[in-house]
Amino acid sequence: MKRTSRDIRTANRYEVLRQIIAESPTSRQELAVATGLSLATVATLVGELLDLGLITEVGFEDSAGGRPRGLVAVDAPGGALVGVDVAETYLHVELFDLALNVLARADEDMRPGESRPEQVAAQIAAGVASVVARSGVEPARVLGVGVSVPGQVDRDAGVAEYAPNWGWHDVPLRDLLAEHIGHPLYLDNPLRACMVAELWFGAARGRGDAVVVNLGTGVGAGLALGGGLHRGVSNSAGEWGHTTLVLDGRRCHCGGQGCVETYVGAPGIMQNLRELSPDSALLHSADQTATIDALARAAAEDDPVALKVVHETARYLGAGISDLINLLNPEVVVLSSWVAARLGEPLLREVRQAVARHALRRPLAATEIVLSPIPTDPVSLGAATFALEGALGSAGQRTARRMATARSRTAPPS
Numbered sequence: 004m005k006r007t008s009r010d011i012r013t014a015n016r017y018e019v020l021r022q023i024i025a026e027s028p029t030s031r032q033e034l035a036v037a038t039g040l041s042l043a044t045v046a047t048l049v050g051e052l053l054d055l056g057l058i059t060e061v062g063f064e065d066s067a068g069g070r071p072r073g074l075v076a077v078d079a080p081g082g083a084l085v086g087v088d089v090a091e092t093y094l095h096v097e098l099f100d101l102a103l104n105v106l107a108r109a110d111e112d113m114r115p116g117e118s119r120p121e122q123v124a125a126q127i128a129a130g131v132a133s134v135v136a137r138s139g140v141e142p143a144r145v146l147g148v149g150v151s152v153p154g155q156v157d158r159d160a161g162v163a164e165y166a167p168n169w170g171w172h173d174v175p176l177r178d179l180l181a182e183h184i185g186h187p188l189y190l191d192n193p194l195r196a197c198m199v200a201e202l203w204f205g206a207a208r209g210r211g212d213a214v215v216v217n218l219g220t221g222v223g224a225g226l227a228l229g230g231g232l233h234r235g236v237s238n239s240a241g242e243w244g245h246t247t248l249v250l251d252g253r254r255c256h257c258g259g260q261g262c263v264e265t266y267v268g269a270p271g272i273m274q275n276l277r278e279l280s281p282d283s284a285l286l287h288s289a290d291q292t293a294t295i296d297a298l299a300r301a302a303a304e305d306d307p308v309a310l311k312v313v314h315e316t317a318r319y320l321g322a323g324i325s326d327l328i329n330l331l332n333p334e335v336v337v338l339s340s341w342v343a344a345r346l347g348e349p350l351l352r353e354v355r356q357a358v359a360r361h362a363l364r365r366p367l368a369a370t371e372i373v374l375s376p377i378p379t380d381p382v383s384l385g386a387a388t389f390a391l392e393g394a395l396g397s398a399g400q401r402t403a404r405r406m407a408t409a410r411s412r413t414a415p416p417s
Contacts (some may be wrong), residue, residue: 012048013396015040019048020057020077020395021203024102027076028061049075055395056081057101077102082394083140085131085148085186086387088193088380089113089123090341091168091220092269092291096130097383098138098145101391103204105379107138115289118169120179123152128183147187147390151196151382152176153221155239158191158389167256168221189386189393193217194241196385197339197375198225198232203388205377210334214327215375216243216320218342220291222264224327225339244268248323266319269295269342275315280308292341299345313349320350321357324372328358332366339375340382347374 015038022037023029031049035042052058052075059078063071079102088095096109109130113123131148154166161177177188197215198207207213207227215225222244226233233240244264245257252261253274265271269291276286276294285301285308287293301309324336338351355372362370375381 013392015044016048016051017392017395019045020052020391023052023058023075024077025203025208027102028074029076030064030072030074032066032072079104081144082146083135083138083144084146084387084390084394085134086196086380086383086385086390087127087130087148087150088196088382088386089127089150089152090193090382091118091153093341094126094130095380095383096127096134097380097387098134098140099384099387103384103387106140107134109133109137120163120171120174120176123169124176124179124183127180131184131186142185145186146394147189148180148184149189149191149196149386149388149390149393150176150180151191151193151386154192155242156190156192158189158238161188161190163190167258187390187393187397189389191238191386191389192223193219193221193340193382193385194223194225195232195234195238196225196382196389197337198227198385199388200377200381200385201225201337201339201375202227202232204384205375205381206335206337206371206373212331212333213335213337214331214333215337215339216324216327216343217340218267218320218338219340220269222268226331228331243323243327246323246326248319263319263323267316267323271319272298272312272316272342276308276312279311279315283308285309285312295342295345299347299349302346302349310349313346314353316346317350317353317357321354322361324354325358325361325367328362328366328370333370335371335373337373337375339377343374 018038019034022034031045035045058075061074061076063073066072079100082101084099086097092113094111094113097105098107100106135142152163155164157164163171163174163176177190180188194217197217201207201215211230213227217223224241224243226241245262247261248263248266249261253265254260255262255265273294276283285297298309298312302313351374
């Protein structure tokens with residue numbers, strides 16, 4: 004789809020604000036260097052952000068032989084954003100100020116057998132209401148709520164098109180949420196959310212080409228190519244978890260066989276454990292989180308069964324990541340989401356060794372493989388930035404309408 008001049012202006016406004024959040028306080032001159040935009044364009048966009056109340060003037064700094072430079076910073080208390088991470092096993096909600104500092108959190112387990120769209124929408128709404136109440140933020144100051152849900156999402160229509168682990172098809176989730184939540188709503192999936200979080204605050208910051216491997220119940224890859232988030236034609240890029248790893252392998256919820264997800268997602272890791280040690284005390288048959296936690300603790304204590312499971316999981320994961328490295332030649336591959344966070348360094352070490360056995364030497368030499376350094380939930384952080392992006396887009400539309408109205412009032416009669 005061809006981008007309009009308004010789309011480009013909104014994207015530039017978003018990029019300038021992103022840089023201000025990352026580097027507050029900063030000058031217009033520094034913003035021009037960091038974004039590659041002209042100083043005149045940056046000055047105009049900074050003026051718009053000041054008018055919107057998202058940033059503020061905070062003084063001056065000396066310049067070499069010239070006039071002092073004005074400094075701007077994000078106006079952290081000027082608004083709030085909510086990011087929601089909906090996974091198959093949990094709901095995590097965070098409320099942020101405009102500097103993307105966490106002001107309140109809420110967590111709840113997703114109850115087995117209660118994944119009907121109406122039930123999930125009600126849980127999300129309750130979580131959003133909880134963090135707004137806990138934070139003490141006036142509801143009118145909440146600029147938007149970003150919601151990440153598993154599977155394929157039509158973000159423009161607000162539809163969860165396909166969530167195989169829940170059996171969802173074409174669920175009008177934004178409409179369901181709007182029955183309970185009065186704030187603007189923005190939907191996407193965890194692949195995009197994790198990638199944006201890493202671009203803003205994590206291991207992909209300042210990198211042109213990056214991959215975030217999302218390891219949870221489901222598995223996928225967030226992609227940044229040429230410095231920006233890569234969505235694909237239908238916002239479906241990154242469904243790496245449903246590429247074939249083993250011909251005629253394990254049956255997947257998507258209907259295929261041998262998908263990456265069936266070997267390295269949480270249920271796949273549980274199956275790895277069953278095959279290695281069917282009677283292991285580490286296996287909690289109905290509880291993914293408890294099993295992964297038990298594996299992590301046992302691996303840290305050098306338990307041989309746990310180490311073997313991590314090794315086998317990393318063997319599959321390393322083969323899949325090698326394909327991404329050979330195909331995309333990224334600067335960094337980030338292991339993210341709750342499974343990666345719990346298994347941590349033992350998994351990372353094994354993955355690096357497995358990748359070294361499969362990836363081509365030249366692209367591998369240019370690629371770092373790291374754990375996500377983001378201390379909070381990267382999905383809820385990324386979801387909040389979608390709400391911020393949406394708020395900027397809406398503000399841009401209001402500004403365009405005001406300008407058009409002003410022009411019509413001052414135009415001479417025909």
